[in-house]
Amino acid sequence: MNKQQEIDILSHLISIKSVNDHEAAVADYIESLFKPYEDQGVKIERVSYAPDRDNLIVTIGEGERMLGFSGHEDVVAPGDLSQWNSDPFKATIKDNMLYGRGASDMKSGLAALIAAMLDMLENHHVPGKIRLLCTVGEETGEYGAAQLTKLGYADNLAGLVIAEPGNDMHEIGYTSKGIIDYIVTSKGKGAHSSQPQKGINAIDHLIDFAVQVKPLMAKFDKVNPVLGPLTHVQSVFNGGEQINSVPAKAVMKGNIRTIPEYPNQVVFDTLNGLVDQLNQKPGYDLTIEYSFPEDAMPGDKDAPLIKLIEHVHDELFDGPIEPKGQAGASDGSEFLHAKGDFAIALIGPGNNTQHQSNECVDLDVYHQSIKFYQQLAEEFFAQP
Ligand SMILES: [Zn+2]
Structure with missing residues (x-):
């Protein structure tokens, strides 16, 4: 997949007005991207939360251990439109920054996970079993994640990576209030x-x-x-x-x-x-x-998944990565109730413009994050 295709996925996601609702259109689009690979054993499942509000689960690859990737499909309202320099629902690029509602939180993270997985399929190299959990309603109560957890979609994962933004990939969230x-x-x-x-x-x-x-x-x-x-x-x-x-x-x-x-x-x-x-x-x-x-997410900063993320980060990004605790809840607070004991990590492209006007993402960070998720999967399954 080339850089323009990576940008196209993100731009398309931003164009869907999934403001605390209408996540079904996001699910439709993601489904359309994975459909061509169904002959490679890709499994696509939809779980409806309410009319027009669908969670989507995409499972690729094979193996005993399953790595979870997750992102939410909803965004918060754009707020006062006069404070925006561009249409919040039309991705606009200026000085290598892409602007739009969800550019940080977290359509860039979701797009990066999707692009990473599509790339694996395109190259016929999926290193292990990977499940993408796309959720509804994260911003208003994590009820999509709660629903998927209840139905068992996150049971017995070997680890879960949620692509929520954190200082341009330089922060890793592993515990939260x-x-x-x-x-x-x-x-x-x-x-x-x-x-x-x-x-x-x-x-x-x-x-x-x-x-x-x-x-x-x-x-x-x-x-x-x-x-x-x-x-x-x-x-x-x-x-x-x-x-x-x-x-x-x-x-x-x-x-x-x-x-x-x-x-x-x-x-x-x-x-x-x-x-x-x-x-x-x-x-x-x-x-x-x-x-x-x-519930609070306890987390362990010495868990093998967290250590692996730090290692892969050092291979692909300049500057240190900081393990962080978070004052807000995320879908991780729901997924931690799934069966089995696995580490949950929050790391994704995006910055502190989330929930603000002129929300943006650095495109270099976005492109590099796609490589990061691929490399992470690769090394995750190389570990015993
Ligand atoms: Zn978010």
Whole structure:
């Protein structure tokens, strides 16, 4: 595959407006690229999450051990279009940088994995069994990865490489924080404020929760050497209807970033426990819900896969590679629940323009990353 063909794949992916939806068109396109190789034993599977939202799984090669590659098909919204110097859904090249929504996060990474695999097929040299997992909904809750994990598509992998961007291939993510978004709703009873005894003040009860949850979360005081401490932010507080009414309803939201030292279940138990305890009091009616929680990804920077990535990186790129912990969750947080114990690494082309206007990727880095994934597969299967 030549460089223009590599750019064409990335440009085509960017032209598909898979903004938190419509990943089926991305799956269609990737499927069309692999279809011509079906006589080489390429297996293409689709798993629909919702109408117009399809995960895609492409498996090539043969062997006992299976290496996983993964990328998400969705992108975030382009935001204020006036802040863009070009159409976010038309790849535009200037000074060897390619601009467009997803240029960093992570259509370049996905395109590089695809190009690497197509190259192997084109040259009739696939070094082992490789499975590409293309997911929906990473940006809004990793539910595509959750679905594929549940169905067993990531079971017993020998290693998984997710092509999320990291400082132009100079960062490797191997551990990340988990996320718990919680929503507490307090129900009371409305009444005129001149007769408060006739009502039940939902805000008062919610404030009790808001005040008491803080010291409970602060008790999780271990500090992970790479990721730092568990953090807790009470981020939204709404309640009441008007100034002369006893509020009948109040809602608060909080965001917790967990660390491997505290599995999410321990935090859930603590939050649920506080809600149960407050509900013992007369008139209290609190409920708590969680939205797409993710466990922390423990990771081991000395795992053979991480060491191999560092080695291949040194062969192909100038400058050092930095093992990193990440404060945000990725599809890795879901895939780690698959059967078997395998290392997960995040490394891909792209930079810190992700989720911003004028998102871009350095084309030299993009082309080199394709060689990197090929070389990585080659050396991965050469190892015993
Ligand atoms: Zn991403």
